Amino acid sequence: MMNRKTLFAAVIGLALLAGVPLFTANSYYVHMVITIMIYAILLYGLDIVVGYTGQVSLGHAGLFGVGSYTAGVLFMKLGAPLWVIIPASIGVTAAFGALLALPALRVTGPYLAMVTLAFGTIIQILINEMTFLTEGPLGITIPKPSLFGQKLSEQGFYWLVFALMVLSLVVVHRILKSQLGRAFEALRGSPVASDCMGVSVYRYKVYAFVISAGFAGLAGCLYAYSEQYISPNTYNFELTVLFLLAVIMGGRKTRSGALLGAAIIVILPKLLDDLELFRIVASSLAVLISVGAVVGVLRKMTTPKAMAIPVIGTIALAGFSFWLESITDWRLSIFGLMILFVVYYLQDGIVGFARSLFARKSPAADSVSVDGLDTSRDAVMMAAKAGTHETGTDLLVANGVLMQFGGLKAINQVDLRIKRGTIHGLIGPNGSGKSTMMNVLTGIYVPTAGSIVFAGRSVVGRTSSDIALSGIARTFQNVQLFGEMTALQNVQVGLHHTFDSNILDVSLHTPRYKREEKAAIERGMGLLNFVGLGDLATEEARNLPYGKQRLLEIARALALDPQLLLLDEPAAGLTAPDIKVLINIIRKIRDHGITVILIEHHMDVVMSICDAVSVLDFGQKIAEGKPAEVQADEKVIEAYLGGTAT
Amino acid sequence: MEILLQLVYSGIALGMIYAVIAFGYQLTFQTSDTLNFGQGDALMLGAMVGLTLVNMGMNYWMMLPLVIVFGLIQGGVVERIAVRPAIKIKSEFGWIMSTIALGIIFKNVAENIWGRDDLKFPSPLPESPIKLFGANVLPMEILVVVGAVLMMLAVEFFNRKTIYGKAVVATFNDRDAAKLMGINTGLVITFSYALSSATAAFAGALIAPLTLTGATMGSVLGLKAFAVAIIGGLTSGMGIIVGGIILGVAETTTGFYLSTGYKDVPGLVLLLLVLAYKPAGLFGKSAIKKV
Amino acid sequence: MLSIKNLQAGYGKVQVLHGISIEVPKGKVVTLIGSNGAGKTTTMRAVSGMIKPTAGEILLHGKRIDGLESYTIAKQGLAHSPEGRRVFATMTVTDNLILGAFPRLTGSRPKGDVAGDLDRAMDLFPRLKERRNQLAGTLSGGEQQMLAMARAVMLNPEIVLLDEPSMGLAPILVEEVFRIIADLKSRGVTMLLVEQFAAAALKVADYGYVLENGRISVHGEASKLRDDPAVRAAYLGGGH
Numbered sequence A: 001m002m003n004r005k006t007l008f009a010a011v012i013g014l015a016l017l018a019g020v021p022l023f024t025a026n027s028y029y030v031h032m033v034i035t036i037m038i039y040a041i042l043l044y045g046l047d048i049v050v051g052y053t054g055q056v057s058l059g060h061a062g063l064f065g066v067g068s069y070t071a072g073v074l075f076m077k078l079g080a081p082l083w084v085i086i087p088a089s090i091g092v093t094a095a096f097g098a099l100l101a102l103p104a105l106r107v108t109g110p111y112l113a114m115v116t117l118a119f120g121t122i123i124q125i126l127i128n129e130m131t132f133l134t135e136g137p138l139g140i141t142i143p144k145p146s147l148f149g150q151k152l153s154e155q156g157f158y159w160l161v162f163a164l165m166v167l168s169l170v171v172v173h174r175i176l177k178s179q180l181g182r183a184f185e186a187l188r189g190s191p192v193a194s195d196c197m198g199v200s201v202y203r204y205k206v207y208a209f210v211i212s213a214g215f216a217g218l219a220g221c222l223y224a225y226s227e228q229y230i231s232p233n234t235y236n237f238e239l240t241v242l243f244l245l246a247v248i249m250g251g252r253k254t255r256s257g258a259l260l261g262a263a264i265i266v267i268l269p270k271l272l273d274d275l276e277l278f279r280i281v282a283s284s285l286a287v288l289i290s291v292g293a294v295v296g297v298l299r300k301m302t303t304p305k306a307m308a309i310p311v312i313g314t315i316a317l318a319g320f321s322f323w324l325e326s327i328t329d330w331r332l333s334i335f336g337l338m339i340l341f342v343v344y345y346l347q348d349g350i351v352g353f354a355r356s357l358f359a360r361k362s363p364a365a366d367s368v369s370v371d372g373l374d375t376s377r378d379a380v381m382m383a384a385k386a387g388t389h390e391t392g393t394d395l396l397v398a399n400g401v402l403m404q405f406g407g408l409k410a411i412n413q414v415d416l417r418i419k420r421g422t423i424h425g426l427i428g429p430n431g432s433g434k435s436t437m438m439n440v441l442t443g444i445y446v447p448t449a450g451s452i453v454f455a456g457r458s459v460v461g462r463t464s465s466d467i468a469l470s471g472i473a474r475t476f477q478n479v480q481l482f483g484e485m486t487a488l489q490n491v492q493v494g495l496h497h498t499f500d501s502n503i504l505d506v507s508l509h510t511p512r513y514k515r516e517e518k519a520a521i522e523r524g525m526g527l528l529n530f531v532g533l534g535d536l537a538t539e540e541a542r543n544l545p546y547g548k549q550r551l552l553e554i555a556r557a558l559a560l561d562p563q564l565l566l567l568d569e570p571a572a573g574l575t576a577p578d579i580k581v582l583i584n585i586i587r588k589i590r591d592h593g594i595t596v597i598l599i600e601h602h603m604d605v606v607m608s609i610c611d612a613v614s615v616l617d618f619g620q621k622i623a624e625g626k627p628a629e630v631q632a633d634e635k636v637i638e639a640y641l642g643g644t645a646t
Numbered sequence B: 001m002e003i004l005l006q007l008v009y010s011g012i013a014l015g016m017i018y019a020v021i022a023f024g025y026q027l028t029f030q031t032s033d034t035l036n037f038g039q040g041d042a043l044m045l046g047a048m049v050g051l052t053l054v055n056m057g058m059n060y061w062m063m064l065p066l067v068i069v070f071g072l073i074q075g076g077v078v079e080r081i082a083v084r085p086a087i088k089i090k091s092e093f094g095w096i097m098s099t100i101a102l103g104i105i106f107k108n109v110a111e112n113i114w115g116r117d118d119l120k121f122p123s124p125l126p127e128s129p130i131k132l133f134g135a136n137v138l139p140m141e142i143l144v145v146v147g148a149v150l151m152m153l154a155v156e157f158f159n160r161k162t163i164y165g166k167a168v169v170a171t172f173n174d175r176d177a178a179k180l181m182g183i184n185t186g187l188v189i190t191f192s193y194a195l196s197s198a199t200a201a202f203a204g205a206l207i208a209p210l211t212l213t214g215a216t217m218g219s220v221l222g223l224k225a226f227a228v229a230i231i232g233g234l235t236s237g238m239g240i241i242v243g244g245i246i247l248g249v250a251e252t253t254t255g256f257y258l259s260t261g262y263k264d265v266p267g268l269v270l271l272l273l274v275l276a277y278k279p280a281g282l283f284g285k286s287a288i289k290k291v
Numbered sequence C: 001m002l003s004i005k006n007l008q009a010g011y012g013k014v015q016v017l018h019g020i021s022i023e024v025p026k027g028k029v030v031t032l033i034g035s036n037g038a039g040k041t042t043t044m045r046a047v048s049g050m051i052k053p054t055a056g057e058i059l060l061h062g063k064r065i066d067g068l069e070s071y072t073i074a075k076q077g078l079a080h081s082p083e084g085r086r087v088f089a090t091m092t093v094t095d096n097l098i099l100g101a102f103p104r105l106t107g108s109r110p111k112g113d114v115a116g117d118l119d120r121a122m123d124l125f126p127r128l129k130e131r132r133n134q135l136a137g138t139l140s141g142g143e144q145q146m147l148a149m150a151r152a153v154m155l156n157p158e159i160v161l162l163d164e165p166s167m168g169l170a171p172i173l174v175e176e177v178f179r180i181i182a183d184l185k186s187r188g189v190t191m192l193l194v195e196q197f198a199a200a201a202l203k204v205a206d207y208g209y210v211l212e213n214g215r216i217s218v219h220g221e222a223s224k225l226r227d228d229p230a231v232r233a234a235y236l237g238g239g240h
Helices: A004-018 A027-052 A060-078 A082-104 A109-129 A154-177 A179-189 A191-196 A201-227 A237-250 A255-273 A275-298 A304-323 A328-345 A349-358 A379-388 A434-441 A464-469 A487-498 A503-508 A511-530 A546-558 A576-591 A603-609 A627-632 A634-641 B002-032 B039-055 B060-088 B092-114 B139-161 B163-173 B175-180 B185-207 B217-231 B237-257 B265-277 C040-048 C070-075 C093-100 C114-124 C126-130 C141-153 C171-186 C198-204 C229-236
Strands: A394-405 A408-419 A423-427 A449-454 A472-474 A564-568 A595-599 A612-617 A620-625 B130-132 B135-137 C002-011 C014-024 C029-033 C055-060 C078-081 C159-163 C190-195 C207-212 C215-221
Touching: A004 A154, A027 A060, A027 A154, A027 A179, A027 A201, A027 A237, A027 A255, A060 A082, A060 A109, A060 A201, A060 A237, A082 A109, A082 A201, A082 B265, A109 A237, A109 B092, A109 B217, A109 B265, A154 A179, A154 A201, A154 A255, A154 A503, A179 A191, A179 A201, A179 A487, A179 A503, A179 A511, A191 A201, A191 A464, A237 A255, A237 A328, A237 A349, A237 B092, A255 A275, A255 A328, A255 A349, A275 A304, A304 A328, A328 B060, A328 B092, A394 A434, A394 A595, A408 A434, A408 A595, A408 A612, A408 A620, A423 A434, A423 A576, A423 A603, A434 A564, A434 A595, A464 A472, A472 A546, A487 A511, A487 A546, A503 A511, A511 A546, A546 A564, A546 A576, A576 A595, A576 A603, A595 A603, A603 A627, A612 A627, A612 A634, A620 A627, A620 A634, A627 A634, B002 B039, B002 B060, B002 B135, B002 B139, B002 B163, B002 B185, B002 B217, B002 B237, B039 B060, B039 B092, B039 B185, B039 B217, B060 B092, B060 B185, B092 B217, B135 B139, B139 B163, B139 B185, B139 B237, B163 B175, B163 B185, B163 C093, B175 B185, B175 C070, B217 B237, B217 B265, B237 B265, C002 C040, C014 C029, C014 C040, C014 C055, C014 C190, C014 C207, C014 C215, C029 C040, C029 C198, C040 C070, C040 C078, C040 C159, C040 C190, C070 C078, C078 C141, C093 C114, C093 C141, C114 C126, C114 C141, C126 C141, C141 C159, C141 C171, C171 C190, C171 C198, C190 C198, C215 C229
Parallel strands: A423 A595, A423 A612, A472 A564, A564 A595, C029 C190, C029 C207, C078 C159, C159 C190
Antiparallel strands: A394 A408, A394 A449, A612 A620, B130 B135, C002 C014, C002 C055, C207 C215
16 A cells, blocks of 8 residues: 555656657657666566565576567467467566576575576577577567557557556556565565575575566567567677666665666666767766765765765766767776666665655555554464463474584484473573574474474474474574564564465455455554554564564564464563563463473573473583472583582 | 597686686685676686787787786775675675676776777697697697696695685685684785686686687686586585586587587586585585574 | 773674673783673673774773774784684694784784794693694594684783683583693783683682673672672572
8 A cells, every 4th residue: 555645646657658659759759768668567577586585686688588589489480469479478488487496496695696697698598599499690570569450559559568567567566565575575684584484485586586587578578569670689698787777776676766777777878879968967977976975074974985986986987978989888887887886875776765865764664554453352362273272281392303513413312392381491501502402493404313293293304484384483593584674564474374365366456365464464463562562563673672673573473373482592682671571471472372482591581481491501401390490400500600620 | 539539628628717717706705705796807808918918019928927917906906896895784785786897897898998809819839739649639728727727726835835825714714713813804805806816817818819809708708617616616626627627528519519509508507407406516515504 | 901991892783791891910810701691702702803892992901902803903912712612624733823823924923933832832732732734623622622722822912812612512621621721821821711611710710700691790809709609690590
């Protein structure tokens, strides 16, 4: 739900855009705007991968090419009509997206970038070499498409592209605002936390690439019709870098940024062809930045040192432009410099920068309207479906667990029996294996030996997201929140499992989706209220004070409707009043029928709320029992304080 | 059969070039967890600078050390401009994009200085092939293999025997602990980039007489060398030599038996396969996730 | 020799130390004890420059070292044997020790007799002598701990910081480690020792500080602290 002002501005903007062929008869400009819109379609999709899941994709020019060539080949070989070619382009490219996702599954960062680069390069080679299909370097000619038997004019084609662009915009926007968008962002925020909240990193990576590829395919197909001639060397590395520049310069995670970015990369080369114009622009830019720098330093908003590079750079650029005869050959260097500039000085892109100047809240914080929603119910009551079992029976039984890393036995033959409805403490000196145990229980490590049975099913060998969905939730020692999302959105990621809606439901805003989204907001607010963060729902997680971040992690974990909640040092770094709040919350959780395993170093916390305590030392269990018993146990005292003999 | 052996020889020479570039990837990755996406362009610049020096009348053998010095400077520049600021703001996206950007700029500058066409690099050695086990080998190809091996050995020697080399290895092992030893790890990282570009530039000057020299020669080479670096697991020196040879031979044979247009495909497919199934590489060790 | 005044430090948003003050006089062994999460390692890291303090001062020989890079601080004669040992795994024992003397070999500190010091280090740590050409990564936990300590001593330092030398070691190795610490003390090496094992630490130290939740709760002569009930309470909770 966008707020009124943005919606209004968007409608006006789009209306203006629709009217372009009416304002000007010059087909050069019309064609230029068509190209901008086509690129925008691709960038909406690219933003999913780059802006939301946070990966660098160097293969989108290749996917763009697949879309174009599907259109070209289908037309050339089969004479297929428009209404066949569009879905075919989308489908085929999406399939290629899935193919690309396969090697990309297990890698991130630079490896993933290389994978996409290799993929894009292979596609370009294949298009060039498979002449029996693609005519290779000769290229394919395609006339403008026909709609309802009539061949489209330039104007008609414009409105077709416009309609599809608006459609793409709406679909992408809806996807990204839904549980799918949250899942994508979670992948970037913390892949480990995603898996442990039931959002499988593998699966959503594939979705991100497939959806992104679908849009690239649509764009490619329209591009083929627009240019009326396609050839392999268009879809090269430079184009892919241009797409990336557009996304980051325009501003990631925004639709207007994508449109702006598209405009920049289309208009810029034309600008660079006109040397006079470029000189004027470069000089103006140098003056602007220099003045801005002086103002900034005088107002103490920045230092001379920080402004040195932009000022010198733009002046040098202006000077360079006067020395040159033609700037066309230096196009790519300009693009390279622009990338450097954006990466270091304009990380949120132009739109992001503008927003930070004018808006006080981040775009993520659209206010959540809770009128008409029922948030009075204690959200954790849902989890009490676990209450159909009796307290005191075994919930989790671990036998002979061995976790070996090379020669090191981090966990050495540990047995653990956790009873339903209890708070079970796990303590021990540094390096005793507590966090390792937690990682084993949540599938992050696979134990070398031993059995772990939870609610009748073995845990060993299952993926983290599968384990999470079967009822074990956790928090982390080093807070693993999804920083750029709001508190409510973080909790909603934990609620991902409550959604059955698929991409169609999301795009069309079907009743099912609307129902599920409403329920997610209600429940999310309820959970936030449970931990006392209700009024911080629209704050970005990374801006919350540390103590509240830890509570947010607990709320998020509870969203999984777990039967077992693992808390990894929840009190670490908390002040005394925060610890009191924490203890209360843990007690309330237990009272709702959720079993808790608590790793802690704060003895006061452990002693005051635990029903039973197990003590680890050197990966082995050295004591177990009620808190007071353990506190007085000689072996425990020695493990912590050291022997009196030495 | 004779042709096959010939292809193998060429493949080995080509493979050693990949290995040297891959070696450069390893160097920077080990000390700073970053890679230079413009590594291929460093090779290209080495070849172009070498060509200019040779065309000005300089002896090939005198040119080589100068090219190495050029590479050192170029690598240092890349680190200062593209990598150091990104490490400071802890942005992986940052150094990926900025090393790409610098690579593009270098390539564009090269296009403008040396033109877009491929140029012929005069060979310092006789161009007539020698017979080795019944098949033809170009003397230049032997030089490439020898040069590459010598360079890698030199670096190994540096790492093992000099105190500064040990400081580099220490930085690779544990950056924080190295700092505690009084080692300026920032300088080490700059140095590893400088060395990485220097080895690439050297490789460029070596391979230039064998292939077409032009502004575009670096791009795909850099990508395929990355495949080799991955196969070696980014930590094993032996692995990249083996990987390089495998790839080199695969390419020369594909190029001959299939078509030259497809010759880049085996390397790229290899990269995809390795990353899909064994991201730690065939020779490397997988990292243990810590939460 | 080392003065820590009102040190505040933490990691990002988490403030771990809330203003602690510690004095380490020349030639003495001072120990900092406390339970996990109390901030002991954070203190060491702030002193050796691995993290930057948010407030307070750290002085070595009267000169401020807070906020400096750890490699600069090392060159001033502060050696740190870090938590978890952190030896250079792919290098030999000998090379690890040589690297400990890096500032001496590269002109940042007076060179002295590096080769001689190397021999003396091997004599002090016979286990290392046996394994001098072995890769450090293949050593056992106890041997790595000794290597880390020897490596720190190779700097010919003014002061040595020992961070949790007993962590993860079997009791018999812990005894050996503390025997070596006592030996170093008898040679006049100034040390700041952070330990979870209060008993052993207080036995070898001259003076002790107890760290609880980022603040010093108790401090005094080591022999007196050993029987103080406040020490036990700091670890196991309850009753204070």
